[in-house]
Amino acid sequence: MYRVLSAAAIALIPLLLGGCDDAARPMAPQLESKTAATERLVQMMDACEPESFNAAVGPGTCIRQGGLVFSKFLALLGKHQKVGAWHFAPSSINARVGQGLVASNKGGEVHTFTEVEEFGGGIVPPLNTLSGNPVPAPECLALAPGDFVPPGGTFTDEVEEAGVEQYQCCIHPWMRATVTARN
Numbered sequence: 596m597y598r599v600l601s602a603a604a605i606a607l608i609p610l611l612l613g614g615c616d617d618a619a620r621p622m623a624p625q626l627e628s629k630t631a632a633t634e635r636l637v638q639m640m641d642a643c644e645p646e647s648f649n650a651a652v653g654p655g656t657c658i659r660q661g662g663l664v665f666s667k668f669l670a671l672l673g674k675h676q677k678v679g680a681w682h683f684a685p686s687s688i689n690a691r692v693g694q695g696l697v698a699s700n701k702g703g704e705v706h707t708f709t710e711v712e713e714f715g716g717g718i719v720p721p722l723n724t725l726s727g728n729p730v731p732a733p734e735c736l737a738l739a740p741g742d743f744v745p746p747g748g749t750f751t752d753e754v755e756e757a758g759v760e761q762y763q764c765c766i767h768p769w770m771r772a773t774v775t776a777r778n
Contacts, residue, residue: 634695635688635754637772639744639764641702642680643668648704658746659703669725676727677769683708683762688774690754696762696774697751700744707742707765708750708772709734717765728768735765 643657647665663671663680671678683698690696698708707717715732716723723729742765744750754760754776764770 633693634697634751635690635774637688637696637698637708637762638684639698639700639702639706639708639770640680640682640684641704641706641767642678643703645703657703662703672722672725676725678767681764681767681770683764683770683772686772688772690774690776692754692757692776692778694754694776695751696754697749698744698762699749700746703746705743705745705766706770707735707738707744708752708762709738709742709765710752711735711761711763714761714763714771715768717763717768719766722766723768726767726769732763732765732768735763735768738765 641659642662643659644662644664645657645659648657648668649655651665663678668678681702688696696708698706700706709732711732711734713732714728715730715735716726716728717731717735718738723731742750752762754774757776757778760774760776762772762774
């Protein structure tokens with residue numbers, strides 16, 4: 596049976612290859628995706644465990660499945676001044692002036708994607724202390740309700756000038772990204 600199927604497959608190869616001759620067929624013009632052309636995507640990530648985070652911080656703090664328990668989160672933060680699962684991806688972005696930055700929350704907690712003049716602490720003093728960022732970034736102290744991005748939500752900003760722009764989460768201040776913009 597195997598030999599019969601193999602022989603049939605081998606017999607079809609010239610037909611399949613002939614049908615895939617791209618040189619003989621005119622190509623449709625390839626359009627660049629609007630997202631790729633005008634936006635840079637950043638993912639906001641975390642690994643909270645809902646039962647322990649909700650018990651420690653409040654109901655609805657974490658809405659994902661599984662993850663790191665709150666006590667382990669605090670222990671890691673105290674030891675390393677960051678928790679690796681809480682991050683922006685990518686953390687280094689190249690963009691053009693006028694491009695949009697779209698930060699998409701893929702985690703289970705609320706985050707911000709806040710442009711700051713200099714990295715600093717956020718709005719949660721205990722997390723600032725444990726992360727070694729005791730002085731809040733001034734921009735974090737002036738947040739509007741729309742700056743908070745719930746799980747599954749997005750936040751959009753535009754690259755306004757050439758140079759280096761810095762973004763951080765004002766809740767988890769070790770979550771940072773640097774945008775290098777060119778004209």
